[in-house]
Amino acid sequence: MDTTKSPSTDEVAEWVYVVDDDLSVREALSSLIRSVGLNVETFSSAAAFLAVPRKSSPACLILDVRMPDLSGLELQALLTRAGICIPIVFITGHGDIPMAVRAIKHGAIEFLAKPFRDEDLISAIRSALARAHDDQHEAQEIARVRQRFEQLTGREKEVVAYIVQGYLNKQVAAELGISETTIKVHRHNIMSKMNVRTLPDLVRMMEKLAPSESKPRK
Structure with a gap:
């Protein structure tokens, strides 16, 4: 796991997780995301991401499609099976239409082919974080209903x-x-x-x- 984060460590703030095996990409994305005031944490592999407990704050995942060992699509499927709800924005330099369709069908917010505009990525992140807030609110509401039902x-x-x-x-x-x-x-x-x-x-x-x-x- 990389140690690159934004200066803020506020647990209630929004977080963006970046998973990409290319160090230069991680550094560039980290700098871009921090430049718009968001907390960011980067990981060199899906395994590294899975090894670290997630924060309770609203968050999204920027995920490279092709990585050694566990691909981005495989990680998406694993998270879904585990019931872990986190909005995903896929990025790839080797994507194709069937791959994009599969990712979106399984809940991805966006599928961006490299090179992409910074504005497009930030827009996708904003959409993903909005979804994360909605999902968190819904989960809290369900918990309240469950408590009453019990x-x-x-x-x-x-x-x-x-x-x-x-x-x-x-x-x-x-x-x-x-x-x-x-x-x-x-x-x-x-x-x-x-x-x-x-x-x-x-x-x-x-x-x-x-x-x-x-x-x-x-």
């Missing part, structure tokens, strides 16, 4: 799964073999614990969780 009792979790599928109280009561009055009590408790006022709000909130949580268990 406050429900086992029976309330069964009831909410039917409610968000559009079942009426009497239908839920019939499915679960309990009274409609009891369902109404559960429904009131669910709305209170999930901190929502309307059914559409509850449905949208439950959609943020895994699909299995919003479907009745048969």
